[in-house]
Each structure stands twice: as structure tokens, then as C-alpha cells.
Amino acid sequence: MRIFTLSLLLTSILFSFDNFDFYKKEGNVSGATLLIFGGIHGNEPGGYFAASILAQHYTITKGNLWIVPNTNKDSILHYKRSLHGDMNRKFSNISNSDKDLDTIKEIKELITSQEVDLVLNLHDGHGFFRQKYQNTIFNPGAWGQTCVIDQIKLDNNHSFADLGCIAQKVSDKLNQHLLQEHHGFNVRNTKTKKKNNEMKHSLTYFAINHNKPSFAIETSKELRTTSQKVYYQLRAIEAFMQIMGIQYKRDFELDSKNVKDITKSRGKIAINNNISLNLGNLRKILRYIPLQSNKNRLYFSHPLGRAVEADGFIDIYIGHKKISRFKKAIFPLLECGNNFEAIIDGNKKSIHLPSEVRIIDDIVFNAPQGHRLNVIGYTDVRYKNELGIKIAKSSLIKRFSVDTEGQRFRAEFYKGDTFCGMVILNYVARNNE
Numbered sequence: 001m002r003i004f005t006l007s008l009l010l011t012s013i014l015f016s017f018d019n020f021d022f023y024k025k026e027g028n029v030s031g032a033t034l035l036i037f038g039g040i041h042g043n044e045p046g047g048y049f050a051a052s053i054l055a056q057h058y059t060i061t062k063g064n065l066w067i068v069p070n071t072n073k074d075s076i077l078h079y080k081r082s083l084h085g086d087m088n089r090k091f092s093n094i095s096n097s098d099k100d101l102d103t104i105k106e107i108k109e110l111i112t113s114q115e116v117d118l119v120l121n122l123h124d125g126h127g128f129f130r131q132k133y134q135n136t137i138f139n140p141g142a143w144g145q146t147c148v149i150d151q152i153k154l155d156n157n158h159s160f161a162d163l164g165c166i167a168q169k170v171s172d173k174l175n176q177h178l179l180q181e182h183h184g185f186n187v188r189n190t191k192t193k194k195k196n197n198e199m200k201h202s203l204t205y206f207a208i209n210h211n212k213p214s215f216a217i218e219t220s221k222e223l224r225t226t227s228q229k230v231y232y233q234l235r236a237i238e239a240f241m242q243i244m245g246i247q248y249k250r251d252f253e254l255d256s257k258n259v260k261d262i263t264k265s266r267g268k269i270a271i272n273n274n275i276s277l278n279l280g281n282l283r284k285i286l287r288y289i290p291l292q293s294n295k296n297r298l299y300f301s302h303p304l305g306r307a308v309e310a311d312g313f314i315d316i317y318i319g320h321k322k323i324s325r326f327k328k329a330i331f332p333l334l335e336c337g338n339n340f341e342a343i344i345d346g347n348k349k350s351i352h353l354p355s356e357v358r359i360i361d362d363i364v365f366n367a368p369q370g371h372r373l374n375v376i377g378y379t380d381v382r383y384k385n386e387l388g389i390k391i392a393k394s395s396l397i398k399r400f401s402v403d404t405e406g407q408r409f410r411a412e413f414y415k416g417d418t419f420c421g422m423v424i425l426n427y428v429a430r431n432n433e
């Protein structure tokens with residue numbers, strides 16, 4: 001297990017198990033610990049985007065929140081329920097040759113941790129659960145909009161042993177904040193021990209057999225957007241935290257508009273210590289990106305960020321969504337680590353490599369001798385080196401921007417044949433300053 005501390009994750013520590021990421025958020029005041037799994041099924045984005053928002057946008061002040069946003073990592077990438085057979089049916093027995101064996105072991109290790117008081121497994125399920133059959137969408141066999149329990153009560157004593165009561169409280173709370181009336185939540189008791197053979201192999205049943213209160217939250221696959229599913233997942237998780245006495249803050253108001261914006265946000269990527277790029281509005285293909293031939297080091301601020309590297313390119317994903325393809329231009333890399341001097345809109349500034357700078361009118365870079373600057377899309381072919389030249393947005397060709405708005409451009413520094421790093425020139429409108 002590797003541990004990273006990232007400056008962008010001040011309030012949590014990211015642990016990387018071999019098969020998934022694990023975020024530990026600990027309050028200053030001690031209290032109960034809630035463990036959450038998102039993405040055990042790769043085609044249920046409500047669960048994994050909600051878990052990733054918890055990891056990025058929530059601070060815990062009392063108690064602890066442990067989050068695995070990408071439990072079934074490769075299935076998320078392929079937007080498949082499960083690549084190697086249903087992962088949520090492997091908890092009672094699993095063969096030694098099963099490809100998910102290590103993941104299952106790591107999940108069990110977390111669930112059985114002494115600190116864990118309650119476990120949630122996040123899903124998007126079919127239809128809308130109703131006690132009486134209405135049609136193929138609204139019926140007692142549907143999973144959508146339910147808080148699922150395996151039995152009414154845990155077999156042994158526990159502060160949160162009353163699974164039925166807790167699930168009902170959570171459903172009642174959710175029903176006070178419905179986006180549409182037919183989204184109403186219900187408790188679905190699978191009565192696993194007595195009848196449901198299939199659920200005996202599930203994550204939640206494994207948990208309750210280790211005396212850990214455990215629930216599945218199922219939003220409906222029939223909801224129109226991922227962000228609607230995320231909205232209900234977050235409301236349900238907050239209801240659980242309230243019941244457990246876990247206190248939290250989030251950096252946004254929980255309404256459907258904000259959840260939509262946050263679900264769509266992609267964060268940033270850092271590559272090889274010399275490229276740093278905001279992934280918002282990125283073009284589908286970016287050409288001639290200075291990279292190594294292989295084993296490029298990529299770090300995402302988004303918990304669901306993934307890179308798939310091939311010979312000539314790297315594909316960039318958030319969850320199952322492909323954001324962009326970076327076509328490689330192979331350059332030896334040199335960590336210049338320099339601060340370069342530039343004049344932005346008439347003011348002298350020191351600019352770190354890599355970074356993004358905001359410009360209203362123009363920028364002029366100065367650099368120590370021996371460096372070369374290539375601004376991608378600069379029109380004047382007389383120059384092979386744009387150091388010392390005033391670069392305004394009007395002198396750049398829009399189709400060379402990194403974003404679809406034609407606002408952000410690449411300024412690349414080279415020393416001899418090696419690539420030093422990139423500065424993104426972000427031309428903002430005057431009234432945005």
C-alpha cells in the first residue's frame with residue numbers, strides 16, 4: 001500500500017491500495033467511522049461520482065469518513081457492470097484464480113477494520129421499487145430508489161444494529177427532498193438469510209456477518225441524468241452521517257444545479273512535473289504533446305481520473321468518459337525547475353514552470369540564454385523562438401488552443417533538444433478580471 005499526500009487534498013489522506021484508491025477523512029473530534037464503496041459495478045455512475053465528490057468536496061469535523069470511489073476500477077473505465085463476473089457476488093467464496101481475488105481481499109480488509117462502524121455500498125438499480133406491481137418500471141422487483149437491507153436487525157449487539165429503523169429514517173429524509181414525486185425512496189429488505197441465495201454472496205451480507213451494519217443505496221438507472229443519481233446518493237450519505245453523529249462541511253450548497261456542475265467538473269492533470277493542465281473544455285484531440293515514449297507519470301486531481309497509454313498517444317478519462325487523446329511528440333525531458341520572468345499586461349511577473357497564467361492583452365517571456373519558446377498556434381512564421389516577443393490572443397490561431405473555447409494556449413520551453421515545461425496562456429476577457 002502506497003500513501004500519497006497531495007497539496008490539493010489538505011483534508012484527507014489518499015492511500016492507494018493495489019486495486020483501488022482509498023480516502024481517509026478524519027475529524028478533529030473523535031466519533032463514528034463510515035466506510036463507503038462506490039463503483040463496485042462499473043456502469044452505475046451515480047455511486048462512483050457521488051463517492052468522488054465526497055472525497056473532493058467534503059471536510060469532516062467530527063468522526064471519520066472512509067471512501068473508496070473506484071472499487072471496480074477497470075469496469076468503470078469500460079462502463080461494464082463487471083469485467084470478470086459480478087464483483088458483488090464474490091464475497092462468500094471466490095476461486096484462487098479469480099481476477100478479482102486481490103480486490104475482494106482488500107475490500108474485506110477494510111470492512112473488518114476495527115474502527116469501521118457502518119458500511120455503505122453505492123449502486124444505481126433498475127426501475128423504481130414499489131410494494132405493488134404497476135408495470136415493468138414500478139414494481140416490487142425493482143431496485144431503484146431504495147435503501148437495501150439484508151435483515152431487520154444485526155444478529156449481535158451494536159450501536160447501529162437496527163438496520164430496518166435506520167433505513168426507514170434515511171428514506172424518510174430523502175423523501176423530503178425529491179426532485180420529482182415519483183422518485184420516492186423505500187426500504188427494500190432482501191431477507192437474505194432466509195430466502196435470497198444470490199445476495200448471500202454480496203458485500204453487504206459479508207459485512208453484516210462480521211457484525212458491521214451495512215446498507216446498499218440504490219438510485220434509479222431510470223433517472224434522466226447522472227447528476228440526479230449523484231444528488232440522491234449524497235442526500236442518503238448525509239442522512240447516514242447525521243444518524244451516526246458524523247459532522248461535516250461541504251464547499252457547495254446541495255441542490256440539483258450545483259450537483260450538476262460539480263459532477264461535470266474534471267479537475268486538473270499533472271504530467272512528468274512539466275505539464276499542468278486544467279481538464280475543463282479540453283479539445284478531443286491534442287497533438288504534439290511533448291511526452292516520453294512510455295511510462296509517463298500522470299496525476300489527476302479527480303479521484304476518477306485514469307490514463308490509458310499506448311505507443312503514440314495517451315487517452316484521458318474521468319470515470320468512463322473519455323475526455324481527450326494526447327498525441328505524443330517524443331522529447332527527452334529536462335526538469336529545468338526554473339522560474340521564468342514575463343511581462344503580463346505590462347507588469348513584470350515571475351512564472352513557475354509548469355503553470356497557467358491569466359492574460360488580458362498580451363505576454364512577453366524572457367528566459368535565460370539557451371532556451372527556446374514555442375507558442376503553439378503563433379502565426380508569424382518568421383520566428384522560430386518566441387522569447388522576447390509580445391504574444392496577444394489576436395496573434396494566435398484559434399484551432400491550436402487546448403480548449404474548445406479558443407481561450408487557452410500552450411507555451412512550451414525547450415533547452416537544446418529537451419523539453420523543459422509548459423505554461424498555459426489563458427486569455428480572459430477584460431470584464432472577467
Ligand SMILES: [Zn+2]
Nearest residue numbers: 041044123124
Ligand atoms: Zn449495482
